[in-house]
Amino acid sequence: MKIEQIYTGCLAQGAYYIVSENEAAIIDPLREVKPYLDRLEKDNVTLKYIFETHFHADFVSGHLDLSEKTGAPIVYGPTAQPAFEAIIAEDNQIFEIGKIKIKALHTPGHTMESTTYLLIDENGTETAIFTGDTLFLGDVGRPDLAQKATNLTQEDLAGILYDSLQSKIMPLDDSITVYPAHGAGSACGKNMQKETVDILGNQKKTNYALNQPDKESFIREVLDGLTAPPKYFGMNVAMNKGGYESLDVVMNKGLNPVAAEDFEALAEETGALILDTRSPAEFHKGFIPNSINIGLKGDFAPWVGNMIVDVKHPLLLVTDEGTEEEVITRLSRVGFDNVLGYLNGSFAAWKNAGKETDEIKRISPAEFAEQFTENATVIDVRKLSEYSAEHVDNAFNKPLDTISDWIKTIDDSEHFFLHCAGGYRSMIAASVLNSHGIRNFTEIEGGFNGIKKLEKLPTTDFVCQSKTL
Known part of the structure; x- marks a missing residue:
């Protein structure tokens, strides 16, 4: 038996490739399927099943292309209603791949079709769980994405998620390996650990969501600090469910x-x-x-x-x-x-070709220090948690992901400085501002990381970010 995690850092997403004997299964594949096809050919195995833990919101899965190119059926958990042919598993249904078995455990809450897949090895030992967005390392899946589709509140969904974890995940042996669909950096959770694999026993000890005394506490803690999900999520769900x-x-x-x-x-x-x-x-x-x-x-x-x-x-x-x-x-x-x-x-x-061009005024942190005065307007486009941890004194926090709202409040007659942590997000913001005719600003190369190194500008005292999420 072989289990391979195929992790894509820019999406903080884990797909899984499982082989036993001459058969394979793939869980939550990415859109481009050639890497999976290459592995199947190299191992000289047949893809028997494509398992989907749920209708993903943050990326478009490769399930349809992979099924078309291999003939393998797509498997979803109970209650799923895709617009294409698929196996809709029953709770506790067993699927055989070579000498191993995969059991579908219906774990609704993140979404109502969310399913955890339990791997049983050739000796009959429960070995691993592929938890999708039900259980992350250090967190659980946000329960606010499926509200419109279910006519349930986020509190209702959080309660359902609690029941799923308590009845299906917590009773499993501590030695079982946990393979989640996402890691730190994903917008599908708020407090994920940087690791991408762990054992369940450690999660039972360290995951705040698994250590709540009752359902009410779980609901309160899981919902606390949730920011609005990215607006494109719903469109990705529609593509995964309806086809593409x-x-x-x-x-x-x-x-x-x-x-x-x-x-x-x-x-x-x-x-x-x-x-x-x-x-x-x-x-x-x-x-x-x-x-x-x-x-x-x-x-x-x-x-x-x-x-x-x-x-x-x-x-x-x-x-x-x-x-x-x-x-x-x-x-x-x-x-x-x-x-x-x-x-x-x-x-x-x-x-x-002699076409018209444009440019953004960008300065170094040292130049910013020279130009900075106590009356300077500074816009920090980092996340609130980053800003709360430490920032330039009197800087305004206007996170990049809400720029469509705060851009309307900018007075272009007043010059301002613009920065993020390292210059990536602030240049996105600068290009958006510029495209809207707002040009009276200066972007800071290297962002707050560069500003802090100078130790010349007044900043707030550092606060551990984990306390401000």
């Missing part, structure tokens, strides 16, 4: 090189958003007017989802040459399939 276009088709359409002379016209004709995926360091020096910068080398896909929201919106790309396929793949992971093409020759081609 094959990634092969998406890739063929998106890998369309567009000459600089045609790029502007295509944007105007289609209303496409120009997404520039180059680094903030390159973007600020020159870019196509009104384009939005979300750097590929960062939490690219989640920030695209947060900033653009509508997965159907047409996109035109400006990329570092040679990264076009990676960009389209990572966009597809969160459902942004409507890529019309990319600028052939990247930004250099646009500039060489």
Whole structure:
């Protein structure tokens, strides 16, 4: 028997590849299925089942493409109603893969179809659980995403989740390995540990949600501090439940090189958003007017989802040459399939064609220290927890993920400084502000990390972030 966790850091997502004898199972696959197909071919095994723990909200699963290419059936837990053919497991139903068995344990609460898969090895020993978003390391799945679909409140769902954990997870042996669908950084929970694998006994000791004295306390603690979920989540759920276009088709359409002379016209004709995926360091020096910068080398896909929201919106790309396929793949992971093409020759081609360009004023932390006065306006776009831990004195906290709200309050007649932790998020914010005609600001390279190193500017006392979540 072999269990392999295939972890994708930018989504903080874990898929699982399980082999016994000449058969395999895959749990919660990502959108691009070639890595799984390559593993199946290398191991010379047949994919018997594709297990889905629930209808994912934060990414588009590869279940449909994988099923089409292998013939393996898709398995969901009880109450699931997908728009395509699938096996809807009964609670405690057993599935055999080679010499091992996988038992479906219905664990509703995060969503009503949420299911944990219990692996029983060839000796009949309960060995591992694949918990999806029911149980994370250090946390549990947020119970506020399925409210509209169920006509239940988040309190109702949290109570159902409590019952699931107490009746299905807590009675299992402490030695069982826990394989969650997500780790630290995912928006599906609020307090996840950095590790991606643990034993259940340790989670029973260290996971705050598993250590509540009663259901009422569990509901209160799990709901406390929950921020609003990203707005694109609902669209990903709809794609996972209702179906989507094959990634092969998406890739063929998106890998369309567009000459600089045609790029502007295509944007105007289609209303496409120009997404520039180059680094903030390159973007600020020159870019196509009104384009939005979300750097590929960062939490690219989640920030695209947060900033653009509508997965159907047409996109035109400006990329570092040679990264076009990676960009389209990572966009597809969160459902942004409507890529019309990319600028052939990247930004250099646009500039060489004599087209209009724009730039963002960016300064170093040292220059910021020289220009800073007690009357300076500073906008910190980090999360509230980061800001609460430590920030520049009198800085305003305006988190990037709420920019569509606070951008309306900005007075462009008053200059302000803009920063995040390291410069990635602040350049996203800068590009959004600039595209809305707000230009009277200066972005700080290196963000608060660079500012703090100088030890020249007044900052609040550091507070451990875990106490401010």
